[in-house]
Amino acid sequence: MQHRCLIAAALVAVAACAALEPRGGAVVAGEGIVAEALQVRRAPPAEQKAALARAEEAMRREPTAASRLRLGTLLAVLAEPLRDAARAAELLEPLAEAGEPGYSRMAALIVVQAQEQVRLARELDRTARERERDRLERDKREEALRQQVEALRGIERGILEREEKLRRREK
Numbered sequence: 001m002q003h004r005c006l007i008a009a010a011l012v013a014v015a016a017c018a019a020l021e022p023r024g025g026a027v028v029a030g031e032g033i034v035a036e037a038l039q040v041r042r043a044p045p046a047e048q049k050a051a052l053a054r055a056e057e058a059m060r061r062e063p064t065a066a067s068r069l070r071l072g073t074l075l076a077v078l079a080e081p082l083r084d085a086a087r088a089a090e091l092l093e094p095l096a097e098a099g100e101p102g103y104s105r106m107a108a109l110i111v112v113q114a115q116e117q118v119r120l121a122r123e124l125d126r127t128a129r130e131r132e133r134d135r136l137e138r139d140k141r142e143e144a145l146r147q148q149v150e151a152l153r154g155i156e157r158g159i160l161e162r163e164e165k166l167r168r169r170e171k
Contacts, residue, residue, distance in 0.1 A: 029066055030106045037073040048078050065103045068095050072107065076114045085117035 040051040055071040068091055075088035089111050096108035 030069060030102045033066065033070045033073055034106065036070070037077050040074060041077045041079070045079075045082075048082055052078065052082055065095055065098070068092065069103050069107055069110075072114075073110055076110050076117070083117070085114040085121070089114040089118065 036051075040048055043051070052071075052074050055067070055074050058067045059071045061067075072088045072092035072095070075082075075084045075091070077083075092107040092111045092114070096104050096111045098104055
């Protein structure tokens with residue numbers, strides 16, 4: 001009897017330790033999703049495209065928090081042209097705000113990164129447009145200066161021709 005009580009107490013202690021385990025299922029699954037995304041990031045482009053297609057299909061079939069996190073993470077970490085930071089942020093914002101243990105913190109972190117990517121892409125586009133506009137303005141100024149120089153050369157030729165005519169008359 002005493003032996004059974006010890007076994008029961010040991011089982012209760014093991015169960016209590018398992019219940020107090022800080023790494024819940026969602027955290028472990030979330031870490032697995034991030035690890036998978038990083039592995040896919042290092043893969044060849046064809047493999048990346050296939051992984052993204054699988055994640056999109058999984059999201060269509062079963063829109064769970066895990067499938068949302070998987071697709072959003074891939075969209076945030078893959079290289080161009082597969083990266084879609086705006087869509088990643090859009091997918092993960094509800095999950096980040098839901099407060100689900102494990103998933104929400106990871107989703108919030110990825111949302112912040114995706115929003116920063118979107119901001120940087122917009123800034124890069126704006127800077128590129130400004131540089132192009134500046135280049136066009138510079139080209140216009142250069143062309144105007146070329147025309148002015150050419151006009152001055154024409155005036156100079158005219159003056160030289162008149163001087164030459166005057167010299168001929170004087171002789």
